Amino acid sequence: MKLRWASLMLLCCCCLGLEVPWTWLRSHQREAAALRESINRHRYLNSFSYENSTAFYGINQFSYLFPEEFKAMYLGSKPAWSPRYPAAGQTLIPNVSLPLRFDWRDKHVVNQVRNQKMCGGCWAFSVVGAIESACAIQGKPLNFLSVQQVIDCSYNNYGCSGGSPLGALSWLNETQVKLVEDAEYPFKAENGLCRYFSRSKFGVSIKDYSAYDFSDQEDEMAKALLNFGPLVVIVDAVSWQDYLGGIIQHHCSSGEANHAVLITGFDKTGNTPYWIVRNSWGNSWGIDGYAHVKMGGNVCGIADSVSVVFV
Template sequence: QRERSQQPRGSCCCCFLDIKSLFSLFQESLNRHRYLNSFSHENSTAFYGINQFSYLFPEEFKALYLGSKPAWSPRYPAAGQTPIPNVSLPLRFDWRDKHVVNQVRNQKMCGGCWAFSVVGAIESACAIQGKPLDYLSVQQVIDCSFNNYGCSGGSPLGALSWLNKTQMKLVEDSEYPFKAENGLCRYFPRSQSGVSIKNFSAYDFSDQEDEMAKALLNFGPLVVIVDAVSWQDYLGGIIQHHCSSGEANHAVLITGFDKTGNTPYWMVRNSWGNSWGIEGYAHVKMGGNVCGIADSVSVVFV
């Protein structure tokens, strides 16, 4: 039986598990790691084990942390898409090297990945234009994006569409701090300083990841939606297999790529804190649309 006693929100879940449930959870965790690590003989470098999510059963992990919902998915009309200039691709590129990407943030027990990815892209777009690299308010997007569901999930495209239509100014995080729960939307006077977007474009790059890399170089970090069910146990290496749920469920931000080794990969900034994965990042193989990483790609213009 997978039963948990009632516990206060944000408390140590393991402290409230009975011995039988704790053993069942630990055994299931080890079985997952054994299965996921069994692909290592197929030139896969990804490895899996105990991390901060090991106390959760997979269905709990998905309910708490995989809150992105695709919208207008997966195909987008060519009309309205910003053309991508043709550029030569370097072997390696990372916007972090340009000091235009903020540190990894932590969505905690709030399914707001869709808001974190969009706000991260806007922060970088501003910095690429020479403006200060500020932390903008994710909570403002969670509370005010009326076509999404706050900490219960949402769509990056829905958030971008809302920002574009309303021309809402995002204020700094210090002005409207993250609370990891839904709240009432706070409104600010028009004179309030903030950042509004000029436009956005959505693409399907499922068969053309080199074009996707060109979009990254030309426009800035990319908002993408992936199948991240197996990321619960990820510790490091390049993810090449076992994206098995068959649906997009998590929004992240691609900041770069690396083609210098035997397996080229995307550098993917997550929102689960810097203790997860590779200092808060995942490396996902380029080519083959691994985890559906190229199906739903958005860029933002400020």
């Protein structure tokens, strides 16, 4: 539809003898080229006939971006800059029986999907989402907390230019900063000056956090989810640019962690068990803002860097 309007506008200008601005023409030519490349990429991604493969790819809000543009704008999570917790520092995970399906959304402790827009702040959205849910699990109100506060004030990260969830958790833990509500410090999709609040100001601070590598232990990862709440994870999401739905099992090919998301649950009732993953690209992306990623096999590196937060 966007390109049809662009073509119609160009035709009208030509018919009326109006000069078409070169920058406008070049911009829409670039979008058309990116869309053509997207369509070819979708055909390739959808051409594989793996057993039980259900993921499908197609036109979405990112189809007018070249892959390098998409990666620069939306994949802003960096690998952990601080060392992983040693085994001695990790919170022990109680042994529990795993149900076939579990989702913290069913407990009404997960906020609606948010949209990071053209800000590479996924690292902050994932951490703040985990803190919101941790508070609600303890019986406190499910409030939207300020992502912008983390973007502006987490001095060991780079705001909308990228960051590490572990870096944000380390900063929150060391400083005991209280996160205020989003309405008081709203998201503006760009870096800003850090606003400071008095210690007496209402807000949420964390008590601790723990980080794990569950690359060969996804059942243990599921137990951590049940015991502690939604999990902050870093994934390889390059191919997620084109994702429309189904269970992601393949196509994670960049070989690097580049996007932070929040796991809210899992489902083992079908032929292919999967993680339920909340993204921060708005609810028009994927499955109402969520992705389903196969459990087992560390698909997209989903189990490599997993964090939990305690409030």
